[in-house]
Amino acid sequence: MLLPLVSLLLCPALFAFLSAFRSKLLQALKLSPSFSPLRRLPLPPGSMGWPYIGETFQIYSKNPIAFFSHKQKRYGPVFKTHMLGCPCVMISSPEGAKFVLSTQAKLFKPTFPASKERMIGHQAIFFQQGPYHNLLRRLVLRAFSAEAIRHKVAGVEATAVEALRSWDGRLINAYQEMKSYAFNVALVSIFGREDIFCTEELKQSYYALERGYNSMPINLPGTLFHDAMRSRRRLERMLSEIIASRRQRGAEATDLLGSLMDNEKSLSDEQISDNIIGVIFAARDTTASVITWLLKYLAEDPKLLEAVTEEQEEIRRSKREGEDECLTWDDIRKMQLTSRVFQETLRAASILSFTFREAVEDVEYEGYRIPKGWKVMPLFRNIHHSPDFFPNPQKFDPSRFEVTPKPNTFMPFGNGVHSCPGNELAKLEVLVLFHHLTTKYRWSLTESKSGVQFSPFAIPMNGLPIRLSLKA
Ligand code: HEM
Structure with missing residues (x-):
């Protein structure tokens, strides 16, 4: 009392x-x-749903894309919600995305579920800020910049030709097969062509790790997380052996492994492994989703497919007898229409609908307060589908990329300090694959069902089953 x-x-x-x-x-x-x-300052407008659960069910039981569009219409480009146990601020304007990811990036740190961070490895590039992040970016970009990638055309091409041969005459699940293609390209660009002697075992361990990516971090025998962590340790042992053999050979930095091993502040084996696992994670499902959408968009638009095929035939015709399997960097540069189709696919499908950051202190934005610890999500998809920046956004129209988009309105590879260092490799593997695909093969969709599935990226329904065969 x-x-x-x-x-x-x-x-x-x-x-x-x-x-x-x-x-x-x-x-x-x-x-x-x-x-x-x-x-x-007031918090942004919006609703927080039920205590703790927030609006998680509304977001995931329906379509997250529809949920965010509905909220944006109701509250404008900055609004709050609560999902997966976290209060969040959504931002759907180009200026807002730039503010969070680029100009004020130091106020917002990257944030991932604890289980994913433990499985990929704490020292991977995604989770870092400051000097260690700068160092990793320099090393990763040294392996994946346009300058480095131009020497990778032959390796990527051999992988594409082999993949297409293996699909010939078959009914395939496009997404699953493209994951395998993207994995092979990632391995070639990480290890070069000599060090991929143990890739089958490495792949199996990675698949087992991947099964646990979205699990709860409960490390008890029998749980998905426990199995995934065991596979991770196996993967780490394999990577250590590859690193040791590379050290003995003293090879140069022509691939990612070489680049990570060759720098003044030498990285530990653990740091190298975390970043290799991280790059596989970043490179695979993303690229596979985009290729799957591209297959769908082209199959649904015979005129566009014809124009793309003609562009690729032209490049093939320009080659001398016996050279037709060997693309050069100059050939890649000539694929203007196919590049625009790739860009429009990135926009229309927006496979990464948004990304996550966390405010490291209270931040003011547009007269609102974003409290410290809240998640902040720039909504790429809403920007890519805004009629203000992309007229008639539902239409698949590659010609819109004949003109450069307004600044910060097209961000399929993110923006600022954490933007994608693999964008050139992704583009190369798509262009090379579609060169051989359109000039030598035909494919048809086998399901009339349309729609989007999240896996976790947006992909066509059921992974897009297709039938693929050599042209007569
Ligand atoms: C079409 C395929 C791809 C798309 C759409 C894509 C998209 C993105 C986006 C949006 C980000 C930024 C995420 C954020 O800011 O939170 C990112 C980061 C990243 N991507 Fe990609 N990516 C693709 C392919 C690749 C490939 C092939 C590689 C590997 C060579 C790669 C490696 C990375 C890495 C390492 C990061 C983290 C960078 C950092 O934190 O500094 N990505 N990607």
Whole structure:
């Protein structure tokens, strides 16, 4: 009884004391008396749903794309919600995305579910900020920049030709097969062509790891997480052996492994492994989803397919006898229409609908307060589907990329310090595959059912079963 009474009496006194102390403190710090802590600012509009559960069910039981569009229409480009146990602010304007990912990136740190961070490895590029992140980016870009990628055409081409041969005459699940193609391209660009002697075992361990990516981090025998962590340890042992053999040979930095091993601040085996597993994770499902959408869009538009085929035939015709399997970097540069089809696929499918960051302190944006610890999500898809930037957004129209999009309106590879360092490789593997596909093969969709599935990226329904065969 006494305690509440004392606090009641003390509170006003304490408040008066603190107010007086605050103005003295502001004077001492030479801050303006009008200095207002961000706490006074309102939170963005929006609804938070049920306690703890928030609006998770609304987001995941329907289509997340429809959920975010509906919210944007109702509340505007900055709104709050609550999902997966976290309060979140969604941002769907180009300026807002740039603010979070680029100009004020230091106020927002990358954030991932704990299970994913443990499985990929804490020292992988995605989870870093500051000097260690800068170092990793430099090393990754050294292996994947356009300058480095131009020497990878032959390796990617051999992988594409082999994949297409294996699909000939078969009914395939496009997404699953493209995952396998993207995996092979990733391995060639990580290890070069000599070190992929143990790839089958490495792949099997990676598949077992991947099964646990979205599991709860409960490390008990029998759980998905436990199995995944065991596979991770196996994978790490294999990578250590590859690193040791590379050290003995003293090979140069022409691939990602070489680049990670060859730098003044040498990375530990663990740091190298975390980043190799991370790059496989980043390279595979993303590229496979985009190729799957491209197969669908082209199959549904025979005129566009004909024009793309003609562009690729032209490149093939320009080659001398016996050279037709060997594309060069100059050939890749000539694939203008196919590149625009790739860009339009990235826009229309927007396979990464959004990304996550976390505010490291209270941040003011557009007169609203984003509290420290809240998740912040730039909504790429909403920007890519805004009629203000892409007229008639539902139409698949590669010609819109004859003109460069307005700044920050086209961000399939993100923006700022964490933007995708693999964009050139992704483009190369798509262009090379479609060169051989359109000039030598035909494919048809075998399911009339349309729609989108999340796996976790947006993919066509059931992974797009197709029938593929050599042209007569
Ligand atoms: C079409 C295929 C791809 C798409 C759409 C894509 C998209 C993205 C996006 C949007 C980000 C930024 C995420 C964020 O800011 O939170 C990102 C980051 C990243 N991507 Fe890609 N990506 C693709 C292919 C690749 C490939 C082939 C590689 C590997 C060579 C790769 C490696 C990475 C890495 C390492 C990061 C993290 C960069 C950092 O944190 O600094 N990606 N990707």
